[in-house]
Amino acid sequence: MHINKTEHLKFERLRFFLPTPELLLASMAKPVSIEVWNPSGKYRVVSTKPMPGTRWIDLLVQQDCRVEICTQKKTILSVEDIIALIGDKCDGVIGQLTEDWGETLFSALSRAGGRAFSNMAVGYNNVDVNAANKYGVAVGNTPGVLTETTAELAASLSLSAARRIVEADEFMRAGLYDGWLPHLFVGNLLRGQTVGVIGAGRIGSAYARMMVEGFKMNLIYYDLYQATRLEKFVTAYGQFLKASGEQPVTWKRAASMDEVLREADVISLHPILDKTTYHLVNKERLSMMKKEAILINCSRGPVIDEVALVAHLKENPMFRVGLDVFEVTKQNSPFTFPSSFIIQLSIHFFQDEPYMKPGLAEMKNAIVVPHIASASKWTREGMATLAALNVLGKIKGYPVWHDPNKVEPFLNENSLPPAASPSIVNAKALGLPVSKL
Ligand SMILES: NC(=O)C1=CN([C@@H]2O[C@H](COP(=O)(O)OP(=O)(O)OC[C@H]3O[C@@H](n4cnc5c(N)ncnc54)[C@H](O)[C@@H]3O)[C@@H](O)[C@H]2O)C=CC1
Ligand SMILES: O=C(O)C(=O)CO
Numbered sequence: 001m002h003i004n005k006t007e008h009l010k011f012e013r014l015r016f017f018l019p020t021p022e023l024l025l026a027s028m029a030k031p032v033s034i035e036v037w038n039p040s041g042k043y044r045v046v047s048t049k050p051m052p053g054t055r056w057i058d059l060l061v062q063q064d065c066r067v068e069i070c071t072q073k074k075t076i077l078s079v080e081d082i083i084a085l086i087g088d089k090c091d092g093v094i095g096q097l098t099e100d101w102g103e104t105l106f107s108a109l110s111r112a113g114g115r116a117f118s119n120m121a122v123g124y125n126n127v128d129v130n131a132a133n134k135y136g137v138a139v140g141n142t143p144g145v146l147t148e149t150t151a152e153l154a155a156s157l158s159l160s161a162a163r164r165i166v167e168a169d170e171f172m173r174a175g176l177y178d179g180w181l182p183h184l185f186v187g188n189l190l191r192g193q194t195v196g197v198i199g200a201g202r203i204g205s206a207y208a209r210m211m212v213e214g215f216k217m218n219l220i221y222y223d224l225y226q227a228t229r230l231e232k233f234v235t236a237y238g239q240f241l242k243a244s245g246e247q248p249v250t251w252k253r254a255a256s257m258d259e260v261l262r263e264a265d266v267i268s269l270h271p272i273l274d275k276t277t278y279h280l281v282n283k284e285r286l287s288m289m290k291k292e293a294i295l296i297n298c299s300r301g302p303v304i305d306e307v308a309l310v311a312h313l314k315e316n317p318m319f320r321v322g323l324d325v326f327e328v329t330k331q332n333s334p335f336t337f338p339s340s341f342i343i344q345l346s347i348h349f350f351q352d353e354p355y356m357k358p359g360l361a362e363m364k365n366a367i368v369v370p371h372i373a374s375a376s377k378w379t380r381e382g383m384a385t386l387a388a389l390n391v392l393g394k395i396k397g398y399p400v401w402h403d404p405n406k407v408e409p410f411l412n413e414n415s416l417p418p419a420a421s422p423s424i425v426n427a428k429a430l431g432l433p434v435s436k437l
Contacts (some may be wrong), residue, residue: 116390120387161294317365390421
């Protein structure tokens with residue numbers, strides 16, 4: 001066994017490249033690379049990935065946790081890999097949206113004595129919450145801290161698509177620019193056009209505000225619920241513009257999603273991924289959109305039928321798309337069963353990346369980025385902190401925070417976080433107490 005012992009900050013950290021005794025006992029153990037903090041800690045918490053910042057580690061260690069971080073050079077861990085990490089004694093796991101958290105993993109965690117899991121993500125379509133309920137495992141997520149960062153990427157993609165920034169950049173780098181021309185990379189003006197938002201929750205509403213306020217676009221949105229605060233904001237901003245002698249902005253709550261698709265010039269998708277939003281944008285719906293419309297997806301890949309999208313992009317060169325997330329390509333996928341199988345079971349959607357549908361990468365009218373919408377330093381460190389505190393809160397028997405949309409008290413680096421789990425999605429099902437702090 002190769003062991004390096006390193007003093008790091010005020011805690012002890014070990015690195016080794018062979019299984020710990022717990023891992024050796026795991027049924028399908030493989031050699032894994034682990035970094036250990038506070039080896040003598042009472043509670044064993046595993047993180048399936050190194051996460052940004054160190055506050056999340058400090059907070060766990062201060063509360064008597066031994067923290068084990070998987071440093072294996074493999075982007076997406078398999079169920080077997082994670083079973084090996086869980087071993088025979090594990091109090092909680094911090095996992096990633098790329099992992100399949102279903103019956104197998106929750107039963108393994110439960111067998112190891114664990115009752116706490118948190119995704120380092122707000123979306124938890126990769127988690128079978130019913131299975132977690134069955135084994136009494138609390139499931140945490142990380143809302144709120146990534147709202148603005150994700151909305152900013154959706155806004156960036158909207159601008160990049162409207163003004164053809166990626167195409168123009170490639171043109172410059174290829175040495176093709178030989179002087180200003182009236183027709184060179186002519187795109188769309190956003191001001192006065194209509195922005196459509198599907199799923200006006202936290203991120204959808206933040207994006208809508210950016211586009212309305214920043215570019216004076218009118219808003220049309222579709223959601224299962226009324227976005228009252230967003231409506232009030234646009235009304236007030238419209239009144240302000242009018243009082244300043246400018247054209248006021250307007251808003252409309254659409255009765256159907258199709259209304260948004262028909263009317264909007266830029267459409268951004270921000271719903272959760274579940275059986276009601278799977279392939280929400282399909283061939284028929286793409287054909288309803290304006291020929292020069294812009295479609296942005298920073299939610300989850302399977303919200304769009306990407307085979308239909310590639311065909312639509314080919315047929316409509318002025319239609320543009322900005323994608324941060326992707327559907328799995330069956331041909332290349334490590335998973336072989338058809339998507340209809342997933343829908344019928346409708347348990348959870350565990351894998352939608354990293355593959356692109358054939359033809360997408362060649363489309364000039366598509367901008368593609370690798371699921372980076374939440375990738376600002378503040379947000380990613382905050383996500384790590386919230387995920388760690390979700391797990392810690394359950395281990396310590398703390399109540400659940402009363403409002404998962406207001407997580408700021410957990411993110412203040414200058415004070416101790418509240419003694420609560422910031423966001424547990426199955427708190428009600430497990431009958432967990434709610435914090436009155
Ligand atoms: N690309 C990325 O890096 C990121 C992606 N996300 C994705 O964005 C999603 C939304 O995040 P939040 O805004 O924080 O969640 P949220 O829960 O605040 O908003 C989701 C909204 O979708 C609406 N919705 C649900 N089903 C719908 C349907 N069938 N039709 C129309 N609207 C529907 C809900 O009513 C809700 O208002 C996450 O679940 C995640 O999948 C989130 C963060 C980063
Ligand atoms: O939080 C999420 O849901 C993500 O997609 C990560 O950015």
